[in-house]
Amino acid sequence: MKAIDVHGHFGKYDRGFDSLNDKMMSGSAEVMSRRGQALDIVLTVVSALRALIPYGGDVQRGNEEAVAAAEQFANIKFWAVLDPCRKETYSQVESLLAHPRCKGIKIHPVEHSYEIRQYGDAVFEFAAAHQTVVLTHSGDPGSFPEDFVPFANRYPGMSLILAHLGNSPDGVLARQVLAVKAATAGNLYIDTSSARSIFSGLVEWAVGEIGAEKLLFGTDGPLYFSASQKARIEYAEIDEAAKRAILFDNAAKLLKETNL
Numbered sequence: 135m136k137a138i139d140v141h142g143h144f145g146k147y148d149r150g151f152d153s154l155n156d157k158m159m160s161g162s163a164e165v166m167s168r169r170g171q172a173l174d175i176v177l178t179v180v181s182a183l184r185a186l187i188p189y190g191g192d193v194q195r196g197n198e199e200a201v202a203a204a205e206q207f208a209n210i211k212f213w214a215v216l217d218p219c220r221k222e223t224y225s226q227v228e229s230l231l232a233h234p235r236c237k238g239i240k241i242h243p244v245e246h247s248y249e250i251r252q253y254g255d256a257v258f259e260f261a262a263a264h265q266t267v268v269l270t271h272s273g274d275p276g277s278f279p280e281d282f283v284p285f286a287n288r289y290p291g292m293s294l295i296l297a298h299l300g301n302s303p304d305g306v307l308a309r310q311v312l313a314v315k316a317a318t319a320g321n322l323y324i325d326t327s328s329a330r331s332i333f334s335g336l337v338e339w340a341v342g343e344i345g346a347e348k349l350l351f352g353t354d355g356p357l358y359f360s361a362s363q364k365a366r367i368e369y370a371e372i373d374e375a376a377k378r379a380i381l382f383d384n385a386a387k388l389l390k391e392t393n394l
Contacts, residue, residue, distance in 0.1 A: 141352030161356025273301030300330030
């Protein structure tokens with residue numbers, strides 16, 4: 135089935151240990167493009183791992199690499215990474231939002247070491263002013279899904295994707311779904327880019343609770359193997375229309391991709 139992957143990365147996964155784990159979770163933009171082509175993932179929206187890790191990353195250089203990747207591969211577009219602790223990233227992101235291959239903003243409170251409750255107004259007021267989409271890491275301290283709900287309601291001019299269906303350090307699988315239920319502006323979504331999404335029943339339960347239209351396909355590749363993440367949706371125990379919505383239709387509408 136045709137798909138749009140809203141949550142990809144590229145580059146070296148570098149925690150500073152040069153471990154086998156880090157090497158396996160690394161992959162170039164060419165790797166992501168090639169894997170997408172093999173799986174009928176017609177578009178992958180990436181952010182550079184360099185912008186996130188190690189130790190908070192090099193946001194500006196990572197964003198420059200993301201532009202280069204998107205300009206090189208036809209099936210790659212990019213998120214502009216914003217770190218609200220580094221005010222200079224606002225001007226870079228503002229410029230990048232005008233790039234024809236930029237699909238919006240990526241934030242990662244955990245990797246950039248801040249609490250969304252403290253910086254949310256600044257981030258989402260900025261996003262709403264540009265009427266753009268924001269993809270955020272969610273599920274860990276500083277980025278619990280419920281902490282995003284007030285900002286989603288306060289800034290209906292932007293749309294927010296909570297990454298990692300089911301992710302939570304305390305094992306509470308429902309956090310992202312409950313956040314969508316609590317939101318009132320209709321602008322809150324979830325992507326499936328989580329190891330937890332392969333649990334039996336989680337995707338199906340989420341569809342039953344909030345409907346397929348609030349779920350977007352994401353792989354978190356190359357950290358995870360894209361084929362496994364896509365198969366989880368293609369073989370989910372939901373109807374074909376729901377699978378098409380999650381894999382392609384919802385993202386195409388949200389990201390305004392009309393020619394894929």
